[in-house]
Amino acid sequence: MRHDLPQPSVDDIQALIDGQLHLEGPLLPILHAIQEEFGHVPEAAIPLVAESLNLTRAEVHGVMSFYHDFREVPAGRHVVRICRAEACQSMGANVLAEETLAKLGLEWHGTTANGAVTIEPVYCLGLCACAPAAMVDGRVVGRVDAAKMDEIIAEAGA
Amino acid sequence: MKIYVPMDSAAKALGADAVAEAIRDEAEARGITAQIVRNGTRGMVWLEPLVEVETPEGRMAWGPMTPADAHRLFDAAEDDPKALGLTEELEWMRRQTRLTFARCGVIDPLSLEEYEAHGGLKGLRRALAMKGEEIVDEVKYSGLRGRGGAGFPTGIKWDTVRLAHADRKYIVCNADEGDSGTFADRMIMEGDPFSLIEGMAIAGLATGATHGFVYLRSEYPDAIAVMNAAVKIARDAGVLGGDVLGSGRAFDMEIRVGAGAYVCGEETSLLNSLEGKRGVVRAKPPLPALEGAFGKPTVVNNVISLATVPVIFEHGAQYYADFGLGRSKGTIPVQIAGNVARGGLFETAFGMPLGELVDDIAGGTATGRPVKAVQIGGPLGAYFPRSKFDTPFGYEEFDGQGGLIGHAGLVVFDDSADMLGMARFAMEFCAVESCGKCTPCRIGAVRGVETIDRIARGDADAAGLLTDLCETMKDGSLCALGGFTPYPVMSALTHFPDDFATSKEAAE
Numbered sequence: 027m028r029h030d031l032p033q034p035s036v037d038d039i040q041a042l043i044d045g046q047l048h049l050e051g052p053l054l055p056i057l058h059a060i061q062e063e064f065g066h067v068p069e070a071a072i073p074l075v076a077e078s079l080n081l082t083r084a085e086v087h088g089v090m091s092f093y094h095d096f097r098e099v100p101a102g103r104h105v106v107r108i109c110r111a112e113a114c115q116s117m118g119a120n121v122l123a124e125e126t127l128a129k130l131g132l133e134w135h136g137t138t139a140n141g142a143v144t145i146e147p148v149y150c151l152g153l154c155a156c157a158p159a160a161m162v163d164g165r166v167v168g169r170v171d172a173a174k175m176d177e178i179i180a181e182a183g184a
Numbered sequence: 185m186k187i188y189v190p191m192d193s194a195a196k197a198l199g200a201d202a203v204a205e206a207i208r209d210e211a212e213a214r215g216i217t218a219q220i221v222r223n224g225t226r227g228m229v230w231l232e233p234l235v236e237v238e239t240p241e242g243r244m245a246w247g248p249m250t251p252a253d254a255h256r257l258f259d260a261a262e263d264d265p266k267a268l269g270l271t272e273e274l275e276w277m278r279r280q281t282r283l284t285f286a287r288c289g290v291i292d293p294l295s296l297e298e299y300e301a302h303g304g305l306k307g308l309r310r311a312l313a314m315k316g317e318e319i320v321d322e323v324k325y326s327g328l329r330g331r332g333g334a335g336f337p338t339g340i341k342w343d344t345v346r347l348a349h350a351d352r353k354y355i356v357c358n359a360d361e362g363d364s365g366t367f368a369d370r371m372i373m374e375g376d377p378f379s380l381i382e383g384m385a386i387a388g389l390a391t392g393a394t395h396g397f398v399y400l401r402s403e404y405p406d407a408i409a410v411m412n413a414a415v416k417i418a419r420d421a422g423v424l425g426g427d428v429l430g431s432g433r434a435f436d437m438e439i440r441v442g443a444g445a446y447v448c449g450e451e452t453s454l455l456n457s458l459e460g461k462r463g464v465v466r467a468k469p470p471l472p473a474l475e476g477a478f479g480k481p482t483v484v485n486n487v488i489s490l491a492t493v494p495v496i497f498e499h500g501a502q503y504y505a506d507f508g509l510g511r512s513k514g515t516i517p518v519q520i521a522g523n524v525a526r527g528g529l530f531e532t533a534f535g536m537p538l539g540e541l542v543d544d545i546a547g548g549t550a551t552g553r554p555v556k557a558v559q560i561g562g563p564l565g566a567y568f569p570r571s572k573f574d575t576p577f578g579y580e581e582f583d584g585q586g587g588l589i590g591h592a593g594l595v596v597f598d599d600s601a602d603m604l605g606m607a608r609f610a611m612e613f614c615a616v617e618s619c620g621k622c623t624p625c626r627i628g629a630v631r632g633v634e635t636i637d638r639i640a641r642g643d644a645d646a647a648g649l650l651t652d653l654c655e656t657m658k659d660g661s662l663c664a665l666g667g668f669t670p671y672p673v674m675s676a677l678t679h680f681p682d683d684f685a686t687s688k689e690a691a692e
């Protein structure tokens with residue numbers, strides 16, 4: 027569990043849901059709001075969301091699992107997303123990704139044992155003219171080479 | 185002293201924030217009052233962070249800047265290697281026709297005043313004095329075609345929505361921009377967000393839609409922040425809301441964030457996602473124009489299609505249509521990416537040959553090695569070899585060469601590229617991103633990866649199987665994800681047979 031984030035309570039979750047109910051098609055905004063607050067969409071949220079939107083739990087779960095963004099369990103304290111798409115590949119993204127994963131002893135989506143860093147693949151960050159690209163939490167980084175990646179990883183505390 | 189430091193995410197990714205801070209510190213240390221404006225990017229990504237200083241002669245460009253270079257702006261030595269001269273005089277700028285991106289990198293993206301001072305809202309004011317049918321006709325005459333990939337005439341789409349009877353209609357902007365090698369949508373949303381807002385408002389007036397959504401991918405947090413801020417500013421200023429510019433007409437809009445699914449760029453999948461469902465593709469018909477968002481008539485247009493509308497209304501349809509080639513009218517923001525010496529966004533009238541863009545404008549590869557292949561139009565676009573470099577940039581012209589322009593991204597590869605690996609990646613990507621609704625895409629892509637692995641192991645029959653499989657995917661898929669994945673795969677196989685053969689021999 028990310029200890030720097032609050033523990034979800036039913037009231038907190040419901041408040042986040044209620045905050046989006048005025049929207050047309052509120053489900054994605056609700057899931058985003060919950061994940062933004064808790065770093066993941068906790069199991070406890072599913073029945074609350076289902077009830078609020080008059081959906082079955084299976085439907086809510088089905089939507090959640092369709093999208094790459096939503097997590098059922100929290101990520102590490104920092105998420106490093108490495109672009110795997112073509113433009114980044116043309117500038118050596120495959121080697122960069124392989125080396126980074128190997129150094130940390132991780133597979134894609136894995137989190138370091140100390141809980142500091144999760145490595146995720148991403149398919150294009152719109153930084154294709156300064157490839158290879160990565161994103162550290164919400165921060166963009168371009169022309170990432172091995173040295174820059176080491177810096178990123180060290181800063182994140184892996 | 186007025187200094188511009190871009191806040192575009194490509195500039196930020198190359199250190200623009202630290203440069204801005206260093207310039208502020210340097211100015212302070214020298215006791216100079218410096219006004220630092222965070223603008224969009226001019227699109228010369230290889231020169232980012234590109235800083236501009238306002239002078240009586242015009243804006244002087246400096247780049248690529250690092251924090252340690254901050255002093256240069258103030259010393260302004262005659263022969264400073266980072267002093268590039270007047271921005272407007274740089275070759276990359278002079279050779280462009282900037283219509284859609286005229287303001288991008290020039291103004292403060294969130295200053296509605298500067299937007300208006302540079303021609304903004306003129307188009308909307310003109311449209312407010314026109315009937316819906318006249319607005320649609322203007323778009324038809326301009327020849328504008330969808331910039332999201334399919335190239336469908338925008339005016340005809342709008343007319344279908346205009347003529348539909350419903351209590352509610354929607355304008356949905358497709359800002360899912362998932363194609364590798366593309367960033368035009370991101371650049372304009374971060375650099376000139378009001379142009380998109382204005383274009384959507386004009387679409388609303390044309391069709392009778394009063395509400396708009398921008399479906400913006402979650403991978404673009406900077407663009408999301410700028411767009412949200414811009415919508416609020418526009419609303420507060422009465423550009424959006426119940427009384428658009430005092431006309432008595434209503435149009436408002438909101439930003440919706442995607443959740444990391446490439447297929448949600450496909451318009452019907454996007455609509456499902458917007459409604460809070462799984463982003464699976466819908467069968468057509470019904471067309472979204474008749475039954476789109478929440479079952480109501482809906483315009484779905486790409487960011488660039490919509491952001492180009494104001495310029496058409498500002499200067500007139502004829503002005504726009506006079507640019508271009510054949511049925512590809514107007515300008516196209518070409519995004520040059522990957523292994524290139526000079527990468528960025530280059531807006532030009534349709535018609536420039538591919539080779540000129542790659543060799544001349546982009547200056548060949550970043551690595552200095554020969555160009556081997558260029559993928560045009562994202563992960564569903566074909567790989568072109570050098571022998572196709574005389575193909576002029578246009579919808580029909582690329583189609584005629586077995587390719588597509590898509591969202592106009594070029595990804596350049598040098599001679600170290602492994603085209604079998606790229607073909608495999610195309611299939612793998614399709615398998616990962618398939619919405620699962622149709623079998624040719626869902627299962628075909630998995631089989632495709634396996635078949636390419638067989639080719640790599642030296643299986644002589646596998647190439648024929650791959651060709652058959654691609655035919656099946658092309659003919660039988662519900663949308664262009666499965667339907668177009670054969671483009672990169674077959675173009676790699678056809679134009680770079682050695683990459684498929686050598687691995688075979690190596691295995692034998």
Ligand SMILES: Cc1cc2nc3c(=O)[nH]c(=O)nc-3n(C[C@H](O)[C@H](O)[C@H](O)COP(=O)(O)O)c2cc1C
Pocket residue numbers: 329330331332333334335336338358359360361362363446447448449450451452484485486487489490663664665
């Ligand atoms: C798999 C797939 C992904 C797509 N992604 C996008 C996208 O990211 N942005 C976009 O504007 N169009 C995308 N399209 C095309 C849309 O379906 C649609 O044609 C377009 O949004 C219509 O707008 P336009 O007429 O202005 O181009 C995609 C299509 C497919 C099949």
Ligand code: FES
Pocket residue numbers: 109110111112113114115149150151152153154157158159363364365366
């Ligand atoms: S392909 Fe990596 S940022 Fe676009």
